[in-house]
Amino acid sequence: MAEARRGSPGLRAGLLVAAGVLAGAGVFLMRTAPRPEPLAAAGEVAALRRVATRAVQAVEVRPRVEIAGVLESRRSVELFAETRGSVIELGAEELDRVAAGQLLVEIDPLLAEVAVESAAASLVRRESELALARSHLARRRSLAERGVASESDLEDAENAEKVAAAVLRESRAELRRARDDLSKKTIVAPFAGVLRSFPVEVGEYLREGEQLAELLDLSTARATIALSDREVVAVRAGQRVEVVVEAYPGEKFEGRILRVGAAADSVTKKFPIQVELPNAQARLLPGMVARVVLDLGESSPRTVIPRDATVDEFGLRFAYVIRAEGEGDRLVARRRRLAVRPMPFRPADFEVMAGLVEGEEIAVTGVRELRDGERVLRENGKSSRVRDAPTANGGAR
8 A cells, every 4th residue: 555655656657758749739630620710611601602714805707508408300300101001111110310301111002002093093184074065065055045945954964064063073173082002102201300100011911190200311310308497588699609418528529599478387397408519420319318508698797695694584584694703803793794696597696786795704605694893703713715616706506
């Protein structure tokens, strides 16, 4: 016990030393620990709305646009049998290229030839009967003038002459009908083109109204595109266009606007524009996908901003200008009224006429949630730049 009491002063001294060390460490940690003010500021920064921005500047805009379309033939026609009979000869096959006037189908003409001969013989007989009736009428008139023939005999002669003349007209019509039927036994191509379908075989019996072939005229290729009311006023018939066909990468074809629709489609509310391209070698085939490039003039500097960077309120357009204000150059969004107008062929952009100055910075995301005077933080800490030149020069559809 005496030894334990003698050791207690040393233990107390050790405890005092340890307490002093802990106290010193606490003082050191308090002095080096972050202050609460910076932590609060960091939380405030995290709560700020982040927006992507864009610098306002004039860019060179060329009124040029690409619109996709599908190539069509200049014209197409479906050929039908106009008479009946058996096929005795074919002058082409399906998918063949044919010349204008080339034989396609020949139907057995035997019965038609017999009908023509019969009608011709009947015509000769009717002409003879009419000549006889007219001679008989002349004699009756001569006798009536001398008082030898009665009035009734003269009337009978006149009536016989009229009947013979009518029968002769019927015979002539019958001969024309027989000759027309004979001509329809031979079917030729009405113009040069390609037979897209030709489901006819030798020996097949055809009936009137039966489809024989579909012929496409490939001398020129055409494509129909659609433009809005703001776009259609910028084009005209005869205007030169450039066409790129996906089947021929790297190759460009020159065409022209053939027709400009005078009325919008009732469903799409767009105006049809027909483009025509020379196709002497028949390389441009119906169904190929093409892009029509419309170049509407020289490039000019314009201030262009995305439509989504603006807010529409009661017909007025506003944008949010991002600028530094107050202590520490804090970024603030300020609402600015703009004067803008739509750009032909670029539905996603506006041209700024007034309200923005080159070099200013505007918000391009989250603009519908922003409020005037709200503090913001740039997304990724920097502003976005102007879009690539192809987009600035035109749009594609």
